[in-house]
Amino acid sequence: xxxxxxxxxxxxxxxxxxxxxxxxxxxxxxxxxxxxxxxxxxxxxxxxxxxxxxxxxxxxxxxxxxxxxxxxxxxxxxxxxxxxxxxxxxxxxxxxxxxxxxxxxxxxxxxxxxxxxxxxxxxxxxxxxxxxxxxxxxxxxxxxxxxxxxxxxxxxxxxxxxxxxxxxxxxxxxxxxxxxxxxxxxxxxxxxxxxxxxxxxxxxxxxxxxxxxxxxxxxxxxxxxxxxxxxxxxxxxxxxxxxxxxxxxxxxxxxxxxxxxxxxxxxxxxxxxxxxxxxxxxxxxxxxxxxxxxxxxxxxxxxxxxxxxxxxxxxxxxxxxxxxxxxxxxxxxxxxxxxxxxxxxxxxxxxxxxxxxxxxxxxxxxxxxxxxxxxxxxxxxxxxxxxxxxxxxxxxxxxxxxxxxxxxxxxxxxxxxxxxxxxxxxxxxxxxxxxxxxxxxxxxxxxxxxxxxxxxxxxxxxxxxxxxxx
Amino acid sequence: xxxxxxxxxxxxxxxxxxxxxxxxxxxxxxxxxxxxxxxxxxxxxxxxxxxxxxxxxxxxxxxxxxxxxxxxxxxxxxxxxxxxxxxxxxxxxxxxxxxxxxxxxxxxxxxxxxxxxxxxxxxxxxxxxxxxxxxxxxxxxxxxxxxxxxxxxxxxxxxxxxxxxxxxxxxxxxxxxxxxxxxxxxxxxxxxxxxxxxxxxxxxxxxxxxxxxxxxxxxxxxxxxxxxxxxxxxxxxxxxxxxxxxxxxxx
Numbered sequence: 001x002x003x004x005x006x007x008x009x010x011x012x013x014x015x016x017x018x019x020x021x022x023x024x025x026x027x028x029x030x031x032x033x034x035x036x037x038x039x040x041x042x043x044x045x046x047x048x049x050x051x052x053x054x055x056x057x058x059x060x061x062x063x064x065x066x067x068x069x070x071x072x073x074x075x076x077x078x079x080x081x082x083x084x085x086x087x088x089x090x091x092x093x094x095x096x097x098x099x100x101x102x103x104x105x106x107x108x109x110x111x112x113x114x115x116x117x118x119x120x121x122x123x124x125x126x127x128x129x130x131x132x133x134x135x136x137x138x139x140x141x142x143x144x145x146x147x148x149x150x151x152x153x154x155x156x157x158x159x160x161x162x163x164x165x166x167x168x169x170x171x172x173x174x175x176x177x178x179x180x181x182x183x184x185x186x187x188x189x190x191x192x193x194x195x196x197x198x199x200x201x202x203x204x205x206x207x208x209x210x211x212x213x214x215x216x217x218x219x220x221x222x223x224x225x226x227x228x229x230x231x232x233x234x235x236x237x238x239x240x241x242x243x244x245x246x247x248x249x250x251x252x253x254x255x256x257x258x259x260x261x262x263x264x265x266x267x268x269x270x271x272x273x274x275x276x277x278x279x280x281x282x283x284x285x286x287x288x289x290x291x292x293x294x295x296x297x298x299x300x301x302x303x304x305x306x307x308x309x310x311x312x313x314x315x316x317x318x319x320x321x322x323x324x325x326x327x328x329x330x331x332x333x334x335x336x337x338x339x340x341x342x343x344x345x346x347x348x349x350x351x352x353x354x355x356x357x358x359x360x361x362x363x364x365x366x367x368x369x370x371x372x373x374x375x376x377x378x379x380x381x382x383x384x385x386x387x388x389x390x391x392x393x394x395x396x397x398x399x400x401x402x403x404x405x406x407x408x409x410x411x412x413x414x415x416x417x418x419x420x421x422x423x424x425x426x427x428x429x430x431x432x433x434x435x436x437x438x439x440x441x442x443x444x445x446x447x448x449x450x451x452x453x454x455x456x457x458x459x460x461x462x463x464x465x466x467x468x469x470x
Numbered sequence: 471x472x473x474x475x476x477x478x479x480x481x482x483x484x485x486x487x488x489x490x491x492x493x494x495x496x497x498x499x500x501x502x503x504x505x506x507x508x509x510x511x512x513x514x515x516x517x518x519x520x521x522x523x524x525x526x527x528x529x530x531x532x533x534x535x536x537x538x539x540x541x542x543x544x545x546x547x548x549x550x551x552x553x554x555x556x557x558x559x560x561x562x563x564x565x566x567x568x569x570x571x572x573x574x575x576x577x578x579x580x581x582x583x584x585x586x587x588x589x590x591x592x593x594x595x596x597x598x599x600x601x602x603x604x605x606x607x608x609x610x611x612x613x614x615x616x617x618x619x620x621x622x623x624x625x626x627x628x629x630x631x632x633x634x635x636x637x638x639x640x641x642x643x644x645x646x647x648x649x650x651x652x653x654x655x656x657x658x659x660x661x662x663x664x665x666x667x668x669x670x671x672x673x674x675x676x677x678x679x680x681x682x683x684x685x686x687x688x689x690x691x692x693x694x695x696x697x698x699x700x701x702x703x704x705x706x707x708x709x710x711x712x713x714x715x716x717x718x719x720x721x
Contacts, residue, residue: 426547
């Protein structure tokens with residue numbers, strides 16, 4: 001049954017509990033941990049084609065073989081045997097508002113998010129308003145031939161396209177967490193934009209209200225055919241409440257010649273989460289891939305959006321901002337590989353650390369032999385809000401070609417006494433003055449976001465900072 | 471209005487800089503404080519505004535009966551005290567307009583609407599002969615010396631304080647810029663506005679006419695007079711002051 005039909009037919013009360021396919025209701029793997037039997041169970045449950053099951057099983061082998069990385073952040077607290085790898089998200093939605101922690105509720109309160117929306121964000125309800133909006137937009141997209149589904153739906157309805165591209169940008173053996181995601185993925189988005197189509201309104205995972213978009217192991221695949229354009233926005237700025245301790249997503253972008261994909265994310269994970277994400281895009285001739293990435297919350301985030309510039313004249317752009325509060329480690333940055341002549345790239349990374357928070361910039365710039373006249377610029381700036389906070393920079397640069405231009409700039413600044421005094425002398429209280437400095441610091445990235453996201457990013461950081469002054 | 475009694479101020483690196491200073495500023499009065507480099511003028515200004523690096527080691531300062539020294543810099547600003555900085559800080563990513571909006575709404579009891587704010591800013595920028603595009607530039611980032619000083623006086627006009635302390639606002643300005651800056655200050659002049667004009671040279675006092683002139687030397691006010699004292703100082707130089715009032719204090 002097509003999903004739009006089921007939604008209109010269902011009463012709202014029923015929909016509140018979020019099921020689409022009644023037989024999927026409250027499904028969860030019978031035990032924690034991971035083995036071929038669990039994988040088979042997930043795949044069977046989703047009614048997947050045989051090749052996907054094989055893909056998952058092979059990925060599982062790779063996952064089990066690969067050691068846990070020892071670079072980046074401290075992963076010693078992560079126990080792979082203590083995790084449910086597949087929980088039918090409807091069960092998450094079955095939680096009641098009362099079970100949502102006070103801290104999260106308060107944040108919603110202060111962000112001024114309407115109750116209905118809060119429930120969605122907390123994973124306990126559905127958002128009726130955006131459902132309507134989504135359906136209007138969906139009609140529009142369908143006219144243009146644009147496909148925008150959750151990944152499971154994509155596989156069901158467009159198996160041929162998925163099979164052609166799935167796992168080609170981030171193969172399972174890329175790293176341990178890509179392997180894990182490949183084995184147990186669920187949810188995420190599938191986007192296909194036909195040649196020459198410009199999608200004017202950003203596609204927002206937020207509209208696609210399937211609970212899967214907040215999954216633990218979501219998998220997103222975006223294909224932009226020649227000369228097309230799409231802006232995809234993932235995540236929401238309110239804290240993503242999850243009882244799960246591990247979030248490991250994979251995002252694959254394919255920009256065909258002359259296409260442009262912009263992928264914007266703002267994520268705010270609860271403070272117990274390990275957020276280990278592999279995001280990568282390939283840009284062919286004269287194509288552009290842009291990542292705009294905001295990371296808040298989590299216990300540890302390891303995320304380095306990557307662009308592979310495979311065709312002449314391709315351009316890659318990575319803008320990232322990370323906020324590390326007390327006890328948090330944000331290990332973020334970007335990766336650019338120049339594999340064709342006349343390619344250009346720019347990485348701009350901004351991090352803010354407060355208290356015992358630690359932020360690291362980790363970046364790789366690689367220029368292959370033959371990628372003549374390529375130009376690259378890396379700029380990473382760190383802002384420390386107090387004496388205890390820590391920041392590190394790990395820029396890796398591998399250049400095999402002589403005719404290239406690369407620039408690397410790094411700066412570390414502290415919110416200065418003089419700066420604060422100056423602002424306070426104009427009547428601005430200390431915490432607001434601090435927030436003003438921080439908002440100014442991230443402004444080059446915030447201005448790349450749609451206005452409402454930029455405003456919320458600023459407000460969120462302000463909320464996170466409260467109590468940082470004393 | 472402002473009463474400073476036996477004020478002593480020390481800085482970590484330099485020991486005591488202001489060494490028992492007395493000054494009273496009444497409503498509507500303009501006071502000039504002149505003195506050679508190192509006499510403690512800027513230290514006095516920073517201490518009055520509450521810079522955390524300047525430690526008050528003795529004496530008292532009251533403003534309209536309130537103990538100023540007990541208050542944070544932002545609280546002093548909300549009481550109506552303003553300081554034009556000699557070296558204003560840069561705040562990257564924060565536009566002049568955004569900063570002024572935040573500041574004006576912080577000192578006012580009722581917030582201005584976006585439209586009122588816009589009109590006010592346009593009007594005051596005209597007084598300061600500042601191009602409207604200036605409002606979108608990041609605060610003091612890449613500003614020339616003259617632009618920084620104009621921006622300080624623009625803030626004075628926007629915030630409408632009761633007392634302004636101008637810390638060597640004239641330094642490094644050419645004569646045109648100086649006139650614009652003076653025009654801004656004179657715009658504020660009236661029975662409700664007082665100012666302390668701190669300067670090394672008497673030049674600015676030709677455009678901002680003081681009611682009183684004080685000469686500072688080695689952390690104290692050593693002599694005071696009317697505006698003719700500035701002319702005398704101009705003619706005779708600071709060596710004259712040292713000989714006359716500074717016996718034994720020169721170090």
